[in-house]
Amino acid sequence: MRTNSVVWMTLVGCTAALIAQVALAANVKVTPLGGQDGEFCPQGRALIFEDPIGTRILYDAGRTVAGPNDPRLGKIDIILVSHMHGDHVGNAHNKEPNSGSCTNPDVSVSALPNSNTVNIALAKKAKIVTGSEMPPFFAGKLKANGGDPKDSILARFGGSVKVGGVTIATVTALHSNGLDPDYIGGELGKNMKDAGIAGYVGEATGYVLTFSNGLVVYLSGDTGITSEQDTVVQQSGPARFGNSIARE
Numbered sequence: 001m002r003t004n005s006v007v008w009m010t011l012v013g014c015t016a017a018l019i020a021q022v023a024l025a026a027n028v029k030v031t032p033l034g035g036q037d038g039e040f041c042p043q044g045r046a047l048i049f050e051d052p053i054g055t056r057i058l059y060d061a062g063r064t065v066a067g068p069n070d071p072r073l074g075k076i077d078i079i080l081v082s083h084m085h086g087d088h089v090g091n092a093h094n095k096e097p098n099s100g101s102c103t104n105p106d107v108s109v110s111a112l113p114n115s116n117t118v119n120i121a122l123a124k125k126a127k128i129v130t131g132s133e134m135p136p137f138f139a140g141k142l143k144a145n146g147g148d149p150k151d152s153i154l155a156r157f158g159g160s161v162k163v164g165g166v167t168i169a170t171v172t173a174l175h176s177n178g179l180d181p182d183y184i185g186g187e188l189g190k191n192m193k194d195a196g197i198a199g200y201v202g203e204a205t206g207y208v209l210t211f212s213n214g215l216v217v218y219l220s221g222d223t224g225i226t227s228e229q230d231t232v233v234q235q236s237g238p239a240r241f242g243n244s245i246a247r248e
C-alpha cells in the first residue's frame with residue numbers, strides 16, 4: 001500500500017533524464033494519472049506511456065483513474081496490469097479527477113465485479129496485455145460484458161508480443177497475486193470468501209517495454225527486491241521505471 005515517494009521521485013527523475021538521452025528520436029511521453037493533478041499522492045498508480053507513433057499504454061489503472069469517462073485518458077490502445085490487488089487493477093475509483101484530497105481521495109465508486117481495468121478496456125476497445133495466468137480472467141470478463149475475449153492477450157514469461165509500436169515482455173515479480181472473490185461473485189465467490197481463500201491467477205508480473213524509438217522501460221510492479229531484477233536491467237538496457245518499494 002505504501003509507496004516510498006523519495007524512491008519514486010528519484011526514478012521519475014532518472015527516467016526523465018534517460019528519455020532525454022534519446023531526444024534525437026521522438027520522445028516517449030509519460031503522464032501520471034493520479035488522484036490530484038500535479039501531485040504525488042499515496043494512491044497514485046496509473047501512468048500513460050505514449051509511443052512516438054501514437055500507441056498509448058495505460059499501466060495499472062488503479063483507483064485514481066475516474067473510470068472509462070475520465071477525460072484524461074483519451075485514446076487507450078493497451079492496458080497493462082502488474083497484479084490483481086485492488087489498488088492496481090482497480091476495485092473502485094475516483095468519482096472524478098481531483099475528487100477528495102491527496103491523502104484521502106474519494107474513491108467511492110465501486111468497480112466490482114469487473115474492475116476499473118476491464119471497464120476502461122471495454123469502453124476504449126483496448127487490449128489488456130498481461131502475463132502469468134491472468135489473461136483468461138480478463139478474457140472472461142470481457143466476454144461476459146459484450147467485449148471480445150481476444151482483446152485479452154498473453155505475454156508469456158520469456159516471450160513477448162508487439163502491439164502498435166511497442167514490444168511487451170513480462171518478467172516475474174515477487175509479490176502476492178490472489179484474486180479477491182469479490183471479482184468472482186455468486187455462490188462460488190461467497191464460498192471462497194467464507195473460506196478465506198483467493199482465486200489463483202498465477203504470479204504477479206513486471207513488464208519490459210521496448211518503444212519504437214528504442215527506449216526500454218522496466219515496470220517492476222510491486223516486486224520485492226530480487227536478484228533477478230539485476231538481470232532484467234542488465235539485459236534490457238539502461239532505462240528503468242518502476243515502484244519496487246511500493247507494496248499492497
Ligand SMILES: [Zn+2]
Binds near residue numbers: 083
Ligand atoms: Zn499489491
